Amino acid sequence: MLSPSHLDCMKQTTFFGMLPSDVLDKILPNAQVSSFQQGEAVYRQGDTSRSVYCVAKGAIKLTVARQNGTEVVVDIFHPGTSFAEALLFRDDTYPVSAVALADSEVISVPKSLLEKQLREKPDTLPSLLTATYMHLHRLVRQIENLKAASGHQRVADFLLALADHNQNASTFQIPYEKQTLASMLGIQPETLSRAFKRLSMHGVEVHGPEVTLTDRAALEAFVNED
Amino acid sequence: MLSPSHLDCMKQTTFFGMLPSDVLDKILPNAQVSSFQQGEAVYRQGDTSRSVYCVAKGAIKLTVARQNGTEVVVDIFHPGTSFAEALLFRDDTYPVSAVALADSEVISVPKSLLEKQLREKPDTLPSLLTATYMHLHRLVRQIENLKAASGHQRVADFLLALADHNQNASTFQIPYEKQTLASMLGIQPETLSRAFKRLSMHGVEVHGPEVTLTDRAALEAFVNED
Numbered sequence: 001m002l003s004p005s006h007l008d009c010m011k012q013t014t015f016f017g018m019l020p021s022d023v024l025d026k027i028l029p030n031a032q033v034s035s036f037q038q039g040e041a042v043y044r045q046g047d048t049s050r051s052v053y054c055v056a057k058g059a060i061k062l063t064v065a066r067q068n069g070t071e072v073v074v075d076i077f078h079p080g081t082s083f084a085e086a087l088l089f090r091d092d093t094y095p096v097s098a099v100a101l102a103d104s105e106v107i108s109v110p111k112s113l114l115e116k117q118l119r120e121k122p123d124t125l126p127s128l129l130t131a132t133y134m135h136l137h138r139l140v141r142q143i144e145n146l147k148a149a150s151g152h153q154r155v156a157d158f159l160l161a162l163a164d165h166n167q168n169a170s171t172f173q174i175p176y177e178k179q180t181l182a183s184m185l186g187i188q189p190e191t192l193s194r195a196f197k198r199l200s201m202h203g204v205e206v207h208g209p210e211v212t213l214t215d216r217a218a219l220e221a222f223v224n225e226d
Numbered sequence: 227m228l229s230p231s232h233l234d235c236m237k238q239t240t241f242f243g244m245l246p247s248d249v250l251d252k253i254l255p256n257a258q259v260s261s262f263q264q265g266e267a268v269y270r271q272g273d274t275s276r277s278v279y280c281v282a283k284g285a286i287k288l289t290v291a292r293q294n295g296t297e298v299v300v301d302i303f304h305p306g307t308s309f310a311e312a313l314l315f316r317d318d319t320y321p322v323s324a325v326a327l328a329d330s331e332v333i334s335v336p337k338s339l340l341e342k343q344l345r346e347k348p349d350t351l352p353s354l355l356t357a358t359y360m361h362l363h364r365l366v367r368q369i370e371n372l373k374a375a376s377g378h379q380r381v382a383d384f385l386l387a388l389a390d391h392n393q394n395a396s397t398f399q400i401p402y403e404k405q406t407l408a409s410m411l412g413i414q415p416e417t418l419s420r421a422f423k424r425l426s427m428h429g430v431e432v433h434g435p436e437v438t439l440t441d442r443a444a445l446e447a448f449v450n451e452d
Contacts, residue, residue, distance in 0.1 A: 064366070064370045066370070066374055066450075067450045068450045068451065068452050069452075070374060070452060072369075072370045072373045072374045073373075074366050074369050074370055074373075075366075086355070086358060086359040086362050087359065088355055089351055089352040089355045089356070090352070090355065090356060090359060095363055095366065096366065118348075118351065119348040119351060120348070122344075122345040122346070122348065125315055125344065125345060125351070126315040126316075128355070129312070129314055129315045129316065129354070129358070130315070130316060132312060132355070132358045132359075132362065133312040133313065133316060133358075135362060136312050136358065136361060136362055136365065137321055139362065139365040139366065139369060140290070140300050140301075140321065140322065140365065142369055143298075143300050143365060143368055143369060143372065144290045144292070144298045144300055146369065146372040146373065146412055147298045147299075147300075147372065147409065147411075147412030148292055148296060148298045148412075183373065185373075186372055186373030186374075224292075224293045224294045225294065226294050226295075226296060
């Protein structure tokens with residue numbers, strides 16, 4: 001049985017939050033909470049998909065292993081977001097690995113149970129489509145950013161998003177190791193260090209993992225420069 | 227009424243091709259074919275979504291307008307692919323513009339009609355989910371490539387994909403203007419010219435829009451270099 005805080009967390013997600021309450025009542029007794037230590041995998045690229053997941057604590061990175069042996073972070077999920085819904089109704093293997101970035105808790109719901117409920121209830125369709133659409137849209141924004149913005153601008157954009165995430169605090173912590181952050185932004189770790197130095201001209205002070213934004217407007221202007 | 231070749235084209239798409247025949251029978255009489263000249267918009271970012279589309283001829287680019295006035299190509303669709311399915315069940319506006327890259331034909335199916343059919347028939351769920359999943363997966367691959375590969379490697383990867391698209395021909399044409407290609411690959415037009423020169427060392431000859439791959443294995447090795 002889920003605790004009230006785990007239930008709250010599931011209801012915050014686009015997918016589970018939009019499900020009709022009679023469907024939620026049927027699936028919740030089979031939802032499970034699992035803990036993962038930093039670096040541990042929820043699943044590996046190539047595993048058969050069996051569940052839909054919701055992050056309850058920590059953070060989960062989705063990574064792709066490349067032919068040359070390197071690894072790319074394609075997305076990061078925080079508490080209150082679900083992942084792997086797009087594999088519902090597909091008897092398929094995961095195209096990415098899901099790995100804990102910090103000590104994390106993940107709620108899993110068996111796919112077979114969800115598929116049965118979704119098939120029987122047409123009013124669950126919008127929930128599923130909306131969750132997948134939000135995911136698509138998030139990837140399109142990331143592609144836009146990768147193509148149009150410089151590496152330094154992407155670092156600046158990430159710092160602005162982190163500030164938003166921290167209730168617009170002007171001082172906050174970077175929650176990942178620098179190597180993960182560089183991979184997520186598609187730059188080399190050295191470029192990240194150079195970007196932090198350069199951003200000091202645009203209202204950013206970095207001390208270890210701690211960041212202070214002294215001039216948010218200047219940073220926004222830098223992100224939108226041609 | 228659709229011509230047999232337009233109908234064939236629709237059935238090639240993941241989405242329409244997987245729909246049960248009784249659902250197809252209901253929607254086909256309301257499908258419409260429209261022509262678009264190069265540069266003409268099928269829809270604009272911000273328009274209310276009303277249809278799901280299938281490319282029958284030519285090519286359609288999806289673009290995002292940035293705050294600073296520039297435009298980014300986030301995806302390109304060819305005949306036999308559908309787009310805008312992810313906006314089904316959402317009373318929403320398009321987050322991207324769809325613009326003809328060449329003189330094109332596009333088949334459109336009214337969203338309201340599709341939504342009604344999908345709600346009534348639970349066996350349409352896999353079709354919709356699979357189409358959206360394929361789209362998600364395609365974006366994830368693009369992100370992986372943008373983050374892990376250099377601009378020159380992305381050009382090489384694109385040439386290999388074009389060769390596949392042309393039944394593995396060793397000589398083929400680049401079907402877009404160089405500016406569109408550069409925007410799709412997230413590089414500057416000057417970088418594209420430099421990449422073509424550099425790729426001559428890896429089995430590529432470029433003369434105007436015509437490309438010849440003289441050593442495919444060398445090109446694949448270059449794409450997978452660290």
